[in-house]
Amino acid sequence: MIDRNGFLATYRVWRRRWFYPLISLVVALSLCLTTPMPGRALDLIPFLIQGVQVFQLSNISPNQEVDLGKRINQQLVGSDVRLNRNSEINNYVKQVGQRLVPNSDRPNIPYTFQVVEDNSINAFATLGGYVYVNTGLLKTADNEAELASVLAHEIGHIGGKHVVKQMQQKALESGLLTAAGLDRNTAVNIGVQIARDLPRSRQNEYEADQRGLRTLTRTGYSQAAMVSFMKKLLGKSSTPTFLSTHPGTSDRIVALQRSINAQPSNGRYGLDNSSYKANIQALR
Numbered sequence: 001m002i003d004r005n006g007f008l009a010t011y012r013v014w015r016r017r018w019f020y021p022l023i024s025l026v027v028a029l030s031l032c033l034t035t036p037m038p039g040r041a042l043d044l045i046p047f048l049i050q051g052v053q054v055f056q057l058s059n060i061s062p063n064q065e066v067d068l069g070k071r072i073n074q075q076l077v078g079s080d081v082r083l084n085r086n087s088e089i090n091n092y093v094k095q096v097g098q099r100l101v102p103n104s105d106r107p108n109i110p111y112t113f114q115v116v117e118d119n120s121i122n123a124f125a126t127l128g129g130y131v132y133v134n135t136g137l138l139k140t141a142d143n144e145a146e147l148a149s150v151l152a153h154e155i156g157h158i159g160g161k162h163v164v165k166q167m168q169q170k171a172l173e174s175g176l177l178t179a180a181g182l183d184r185n186t187a188v189n190i191g192v193q194i195a196r197d198l199p200r201s202r203q204n205e206y207e208a209d210q211r212g213l214r215t216l217t218r219t220g221y222s223q224a225a226m227v228s229f230m231k232k233l234l235g236k237s238s239t240p241t242f243l244s245t246h247p248g249t250s251d252r253i254v255a256l257q258r259s260i261n262a263q264p265s266n267g268r269y270g271l272d273n274s275s276y277k278a279n280i281q282a283l284r
Contacts, residue, residue, distance in 0.1 A: 069128020145270030
């Protein structure tokens with residue numbers, strides 16, 4: 001025999017358990033449908049139903065940035081980027097990079113420095129502290145201070161969140177942003193494209209130069225190394241990738257020299273050419 005009172009009590013508990021979540025979902029959907037954004041009002045529905053992770057790039061948290069950077073790195077390394085596996089070379093570059101990090105604008109995120117097996121003269125960074133430098137650039141630099149100047153510049157891009165801003169701009173131009181934000185897979189694909197193909201803006205390069213110069217100076221490296229490395233590349237018969245994707249190099253050199261003249265430093269660390277050549281001997 002069914003206990004009518006017990007049944008009614010159980011039914012009331014069940015109804016309360018499902019009533020409030022259902023009301024919340026209805027309210028959320030109502031907000032989506034009444035949002036005055038033509039063509040975007042329904043964009044939230046699949047995210048609410050499927051639970052897809054989305055990011056608001058305008059206020060992305062450090063943890064989210066690091067997570068996206070990790071996923072971008074995985075895709076890069078799994079497809080286009082072939083990493084150098086020599087432990088001595090990698091440890092040396094990591095050592096130089098980590099020496100710069102405490103003096104950077106964002107010392108509280110984890111940084112990963114990797115050497116790319118590629119003879120072109122290039123270095124780049126993606127969000128979340130991932131910095132890449134080609135073996136061709138390591139061979140072109142004359143000393144550790146010049147290498148440090150390139151790493152400091154790329155750290156400057158991370159400090160300025162330039163990749164995040166460029167991702168947001170690219171997503172807007174491509175019509176990929178929804179009312180909810182940018183879903184993770186799309187964000188990763190855009191990040192990979194930016195790392196591989198898209199040039200930095202002139203404004204971002206000036207800012208990364210200034211941030212990098214401050215980091216270099218605080219660490220005790222020679223300020224002149226940043227200028228000497230850029231001047232060396234200008235003398236190449238063909239434009240290195242590092243410069244072709246970084247516009248306005250001559251003007252940047254002038255701006256850097258002006259900043260150095262305004263705030264000179266006595267730092268002379270990293271100018272020993274022979275010591276540097278010994279550290280990258282495995283590339284010869």
